[in-house]
Amino acid sequence: MKTLIILLFVIKLISAKPTSIVLWHGMGDTCCVSFSLGGIKLFLEKKIPGVYVNSLRIGNSTVEDFENGYFMNPNKQVDYVCEQLASDPELKDGFNAIGFSQGSQFLRAVVQRCGHILPPIKNLITLGGQHQGVYGLPHCGALMYPTCDYIRQLLNYAAYDSWVQDTLVQATYWHDPLDEEAYINKSIFLADINNEIRVNKTYIENLNNLEHLVLVKFDNDTIVQPRETEWFGFYEPGQAKKIVPLNETRIYLEDRLGFKKMQKEGKLVLISIEGDHLRFSDTWFVETIIKPYLLN
Template sequence: MGDTCCMSFSLGGFKTFLEGQIPGVYVLSLRIGNSTIEDYENGYFMNPNKQVEFVCDKLSKDPKLQNGFNAIGFSQGSQFLRAVVQRCGHNLAPIKNLITLGGQHQGVYGIPHCFALHHETCDYIRKLLNFAAYYSWVQKSLVQATYWHDPLDNDKYIKNSQFLADINNELIINKTYIDNLNKLEHFVMVMFNNDSVVQPRETEWFGFYEVGQAKKLVTLQDCLNIFQDRLGLKRMDEAGKLVFLSQPGDHLKFSQEWFIDNILKPYLV
């Protein structure tokens, strides 16, 4: 959201950084559309289900990926890439590690730089979003609505979410999703401790608000102990495949040194 694949000051620069750190590596920075402008716009307006389908097709046809690859997702790209793993991983070369930075795996319930627990205006805006987010036409046309997760009306979220509820196996249990996710060597999730964009930030570690309110937070481990493990994450956790990393700072703010020590060396080389 608000970024493109290939600009030198954003993900294009990150691609160059990886190529400099890992000699001979092939780095594919995914562009959704025919231009960087389309890529930017599609981050807001192309339904994630179409984006996932597009990426699945692109990855399956890339000969340079046929020996297997690692997948790195930034912000909303985190859950979109996880959907790629779950929906079409069995048709792709082996995906070794899925690395997500600042992802919204349980969705969001808040707007960027606005903390509703401390500001009545923010809470009012959340109520407006709740009113509109689950209309079918909004779900189809606004990307961010597809991972809007209202904990105050969880049944409405599950019934009307056209993306997140499906990839989190909240509608039905899709065994293919479980099998594909469990084929990963590691599922690495990075949370930014001072994130002012993603609310709640715990969603970056698969945590979220307890159902029925928007104050108490529950961790992934709490959820796995209380509720049905709908994605096989407990099995992954017990096998040491789930990795939880935290980084001081705001959304997607990290140094090259931190990334090298915590991500690149353990999982990419």
Template sequence: MKIWITILFVIKLTIASPPPIVLWHGMGDTCCLPFSLGKFSVFLETIIPGVYVKSIRIGNNNIEDLENSYFMNPNKQVRIACDQLAADPKLTNGFNAIGFSQGSQFMRALVQRCGDKLSIKNLITLGGQHQGVYGLPHCGALKHKSCDYVRKIINYAAYYDWVQESLVQATYWHDPLKQETYKEKSQFLADINNERTINRTYIENLYSLRNFVMIKFNNDSIVQPRETEWFGFYAPGQAQKLITLQESDLYKQDRLGLKAMDDAGKLAFLSSPGDHLQFDRDWFIKTVVQPYLTNPADSKKDEEN
């Protein structure tokens, strides 16, 4: 109890007006239910007094939000989220963004595509699939009945146009044995990773972040390969040897500006010993909340601007 009181006291002292926080949930999850991100929103509001937390909902209710996490093309989801956040007056002066699982790459796309409408300070991704996935061993936090259907379709037809249009998970399916097909047919991931052409706007908007924090779960049994959570992946042409971000052409050619961000100290690679999205709250407060969500330096920069 004394530890929590100390933590709350320190946070109150370090920031007078905390920047808002925007959340984006993962596959088979919802924005706001009390056993889902609704619980995490309350957690943030408790440890950061006065913070405004908005959890992105794609749809008119929680059921639509959950089903859209499987069946609404992420390009459309990002457009909806961009307009939704731009219309929120509480986010006008900027906010911190946290993505969970597939919400990580959706939130990154939001940064890259909506820089003219939104001001995002720090991007934090938990268990994100930044280089895609090659396997779906488990599917969906809520064990939705669509899970098995999604898995079977993707295994056989991920790059068919109708599958790319209809199944969210196909849009970040990255088959290292079909690298050229992936680049040509991936409607979402290949684009936001600048793997077909170089979109300078994506690079500039991503670089405008103060920090891009990637959290990998060392015992992740859901994301394959788990190295994708740090932008690592299989070396092209096979599915055994894994390479880090720094060993990849994406980094060496700086096609997304990640090398420049790394050189500027804007990339952070953190890890947690748990399974997918499982982490200790005290660890999260010390490692994420205090340095990135309640950093006094952020307030000073805002005042100067």
């Protein structure tokens, strides 16, 4: 009888299906082609035999998916994805989620806004996400500071106009530390999901229901400015030089996303890697992401 029980247990382990995975690509990428997230999807399927991977396509085609990364209001994108995930039978037993670049904060918004009505979201892994927004241009460090700052001012002049917020995705996570009031009052996406306008307790509860929130920062990132935003760090309000880490930000000190509890319970994981934006090796991905967080 004991042998039979052990045999049945082993059979159950062998036949157990791996936890499904949801991917959301970043700006300038698409869901499905081999040189974009289609390649990541194939890699995961190879490394985790039998796993179901849903690489999110926002729209009816790859072309639409690419365009929507620039021009579809993120709030509408999040609603669209919430409906997709709720109707996907392959996710009924729960799933892990991986966001790439701006897909990081978009998937976090999915967790916060509809996590309580979706199957259990186990681990959310964000690679190079702009969680506190951006205030800078790619490779802007190559410019003289006054020139760079002038371009920032031009962007700020239009970034918070309502029509720009509604039609340009990147404007919705543009964060001007020189005018925090404008950012908080006029950002239609990031200020909301960071609970900076008012505290939404559902957002906090849904984040705390994760097994882990894994934030990966690329130490030599030349695309995301400041790169510390990938760990929720950002410029100290009122200037654009000094950067404060997560535990000195308003979000943390006022516990607007429940990070203190998550940190105490070991759910908030900060990982750094040398290299530019989203540059990592297969070996690093297997050892640092797949083995600890996706094989559950």
